[in-house]
Structure formats: structure tokens, C-alpha cells
Amino acid sequence: MVRSVRPLHGVLFRVWLLMVLLGVLTLPVVAAGQGVVPLKVQVIYAANEPGGVDSRLGSLAGELQKTFRYSKYELLDSPQGSAPVNQGWRTALPGGRSLEITPTAIQGDEYSLTVMVQGPGGQSLVNTRVKLKAGRSVLVGGPTHQKGVLIIAITAG
């Protein structure tokens, strides 16, 4: 009785192995993602001095005011670019600093990025890994600038 169904088992076993192998093999291919990630950076100077909120900040201004207690928010620069997965995109920041963003994965409208801010001497100030939905921003703030600080808004997609 058992022997009569063994050929069927052999087939099933091979199908099972094949399906698991296919699933495992397709994972990294999909996870790696194909394509280029559009990147947008807003470099903001925040300080407690007269000046108000820069109208060019748009909807980000309200969020900044909810998050911080500075009286002045000025958009210094808004570089834009794009980078393929696992290739870095670099832009200059005030004070001889630099920002390097490397997309590491794309999954639908979610982007995994490695973000590194470097000081004037090339030393790393912060190195972070983030996952952003398209259009959403993460902020890196704190580097000093003039009488205030820099706040860098990073948006992907």
C-alpha cells in the first residue's frame, strides 16, 4: 500500500524542493530592486533670531514649528538628484560639510537609504540607515551654523 504511492511522493518531494528553492532565489532579486531613487534635500538654517519662516519651506514649515522652538527657519539650499541602488549621491552642506545618501533597497514606494553627514575634515558626524515612504522626510539636525543650527530634510521618491 505504502509502496504504491512512493512514486507520487518522489514527485511531490521534488516539487516541494523546487518551490522552496524558487522562493528563496527570487527573494534577493526582488529585494535588491531595480531602478533609481529620486532624492531631494532641503538645507535649513534654524536660529533664534529675527527672520520668521521661509515661505519656500511649504508644508515642512508647519512640521518644523511643531518640532522645534526656533524663531527663524531659512531655506539655504535645496539640492536634488537621484541615485541607483548601492550608489552614493553626494551634496555639499554649509561649513565645508557634506551629505552622502546611498539607496540600499527599493520596495514598492518605500526606499531604504544610508545617510552620512561628514564634517569639514571628512570625519563622519552621523551615519544612519532609514526607510522612507515616497514623499516622506527624515530630518538630520544639529550641525552648528552661524548663530543657529542646520536642519537637513531628506526626502526620497
Add this chain to the structure above:
Amino acid sequence: MSTITHWLHKTGGRGRRLAAYAAGELSGAERVRTESALAGCPGCRREVEAYRLVARALQATPRVSLTAAEAQAFWSGVEQRIATRARPRPLTARPALREVFWDHPRLSLASAAAAAVLVLGLTVSQMSGWLYWGTSLPNGVEVLSVEPGGDAPVMLFQAPGSSLKVIWVFEERPTE
């Protein structure tokens, strides 16, 4: 009423004193005071009687003593029993996984079905890469790791009421 009085005595810590009284360990003044309390508390009297019974029973119980030979036999018996229980149970022979599949057709079918569900699940989950079916990020932003570069400490925070996640570097202001 007497039950309530007795309960009050017990909760007030009189039980120990009654036990000491029953054992004849109270001094003169305390003994007199306890006897006057017993006069108005039948429950306490019963308790004293119970203590006395226990004390008498303990005094009447003969002490167990072992000869050297009995003690030796006793310990060797204990050690033997410990050794017997500590011995690992023999392992039963288990069939190999492949044999289980071969000899149980239903299990084999079930595993094949499970594999199919697994592959289907993986495929569907990966399809969100091509077709947007929602996001796993509650706020649209997830900070996976933050490493400070040098001496400047780094903090991750999100202000209440704001959707912004902030990685803040506490960089020292250069001296002028």
C-alpha cells in the same frame, strides 16, 4: 460574640501568647493576665487545649536514632536512588525526516501544500514591490539605525503631534 472576641484576640497577636501559655513558658504576670483573658474567651481556651494536645503528642513521640550500620545503609540507599534517577533515559530510535515523508503520504501531501502556501505568500508579499498594497511604515519613516560619527552624541526623537523623525547631532559650537 465569643467567636468575634476570639478572632480579635488572634488578629491582635494573642495566638503566640496562648501557645507560650500552653507550653508553660509565660512569666507570672503574663500568665495571670492570660488566664483572666481566657476566662472570657471560650475560643481561646479551646486553642490552648489544642496547643497542649500538640505539645503532649510531641513529647510522647519517641526520637529516632540509627546505629552506625543503619546510617551507612540509609545513605548508600539514598545515593543509589539518586544515581538511578539521574541516569538518562534511553533514546528511542527516530526515523529520518525523509522516511517520515515516505511512510506517511498525508504528511507528505500536507508538507507540499504548506510549501505551496509558503511560496505563494512570498510571491504575494514581494508583489507589493510592483503593486502598491499599502505600507509597512506607520509614519512613512522608519529609522533603522543611527551611529554617531565622532565625539558628538546623537539623539533620535519625534515631537508629539509631529510626523517628523529627527536625528539630532549635538555638535559643539566652535570657539570664536
